[in-house]
Every structure is written in structure tokens, then in C-alpha cells.
Amino acid sequence: MIRVLLADDEAMIRAGVRAILSADPGIEVVAEAADGHQAVELALAHRPDVVLLDIRMPRMDGLAAVAELRRAAPGTSVVMLTTFGEDEYIARALSGGAAGFLLKSGDPRELLAGVHAVAEGAAYLSPKVAHRVIAELSGGRLAHGTTARKRTGVLTPRERQVLALVGAGLSNAEIAARLHVVEGTVKAYVSTILTRLDVRNRVQAAIVAYEAGLVDDAPR
Numbered sequence: 052m053i054r055v056l057l058a059d060d061e062a063m064i065r066a067g068v069r070a071i072l073s074a075d076p077g078i079e080v081v082a083e084a085a086d087g088h089q090a091v092e093l094a095l096a097h098r099p100d101v102v103l104l105d106i107r108m109p110r111m112d113g114l115a116a117v118a119e120l121r122r123a124a125p126g127t128s129v130v131m132l133t134t135f136g137e138d139e140y141i142a143r144a145l146s147g148g149a150a151g152f153l154l155k156s157g158d159p160r161e162l163l164a165g166v167h168a169v170a171e172g173a174a175y176l177s178p179k180v181a182h183r184v185i186a187e188l189s190g191g192r193l194a195h196g197t198t199a200r201k202r203t204g205v206l207t208p209r210e211r212q213v214l215a216l217v218g219a220g221l222s223n224a225e226i227a228a229r230l231h232v233v234e235g236t237v238k239a240y241v242s243t244i245l246t247r248l249d250v251r252n253r254v255q256a257a258i259v260a261y262e263a264g265l266v267d268d269a270p271r
Contacts, residue, residue: 218260
């Protein structure tokens with residue numbers, strides 16, 4: 052069972068999102084928050100697997116809350132859920148440590164897929180957000196490629212394989228199946244990779260993998 056905390060300052064939005072999540076027998080909403088500060092407090096109290104955070108909330112907005120959650124509850128994955136798709140919000144959310152970014156205007160199936168993906172250790176971006184991120188990466192890939200290749204040069208060949216698959220969007224279970232190892236081994240590799248690359252989460256690691264050209268050579 053995936054335990055979810057939902058944070059949004061609009062009660063009607065929370066009700067709608069809760070209804071969508073409740074339709075999935077593998078998801079349980081364990082708490083709701085009306086602002087970022089309350090979201091952090093409830094996350095520490097309930098230790099959910101996933102926190103769904105709105106960006107614009109009173110007291111503490113979602114962008115500040117995700118940074119605090121990454122510090123205080125590193126075992127909890129955070130997905131930003133918002134009506135705003137501006138590049139500024141996307142960049143700040145991902146750099147702050149969010150594992151996913153979903154638009155409220157998206158298909159409800161994206162919400163369920165996103166919750167499952169981040170709970171399994173993967174990253175998830177709604178298709179519209181993914182398009183923006185890929186466009187940004189493509190524009191800066193040549194400029195950042197040399198730096199990214201130097202950063203990944205400290206990794207072992209096996210770690211680079213795992214990083215390439217992380218960059219391709221695979222979950223730990225999918226990577227384990229692809230490389231014919233147990234999932235626990237993949238988790239250990241990912242933890243080491245994040246430390247050696249000095250990145251906060253899989254999204255940031257995936258960006259490094261893309262810029263270094265590793266995704267093109269991901270094991271098939």
C-alpha cells in the first residue's frame with residue numbers, strides 16, 4: 052500500500068485529488084494539509100511514501116516545503132501538483148528535490164501513474180512538463196556535455212549502466228530486471244551514484260545522464 056499525504060490550500064481540489072487516488076486500491080491518503088508548514092509537520096508525523104504538494108500555498112509554499120521535506124524526511128518522495136506549468140516553477144521544483152511534477156489539468160491517470168512511479172523509486176514528469184525539460188536539455192546538452200562526462204567519469208562501468216537506465220526513466224525494479232540483478236542491488240547502486248555525483252535525487256541524476264550521453268547507450 053502506497054501511503055500518500057496531500058497538500059493543497061483549496062479544499063475542493065483536495066477532495067477531487069483524494070477521489071482519484073481512492074479509486075486505486077493500492078493507494079491510501081493518510082493525511083491532508085492546507086499549507087506547506089502543515090504538510091511538513093504531518094509528513095514527519097505520518098511518514099508517508101509520497102507527498103503531493105501544491106506550489107502556491109499560504110505560510111510556506113510548495114517550493115519551500117519540498118526543500119524542507121528533503122532535509123527532514125529524505126525517505127519520502129515529493130511530487131509537485133499544480134496548475135502552473137511555467138519553466139521557472141519546473142526548474143525550482145526539480146532542483147529543490149522533487150521526484151515528480153504533475154499539472155492539475157492533466158489526465159487523472161497521470162496522477163496515479165506518477166504516485167506509483169515515485170513510490171517505486173523512479174521519477175515522473177507529466178508529458179507536458181517532460182517536453183519542456185527535454186527541450187531545455189537538448190538546447191544545453193552540448194554546452195554541458197563535457198562537464199557531465201567528467202562527473203560520470205568517477206563511476207564504475209556498472210554504475211554508469213545503472214545511471215543510464217535511471218536517465219531512461221526506469222524504476223529500480225525495471226532496472227533490476229534489465230540487468231538481471233536483485234532490486235536491493237540496484238538501490239545500493241543508485242544510492243552510491245547520487246553520492247558520487249553530488250545530486251539530490253533521481254531527476255537530477257537523470258539530467259546528468261542525459262547531458263553525458265549515457266541514455267543513448269542504455270542497456271537494452
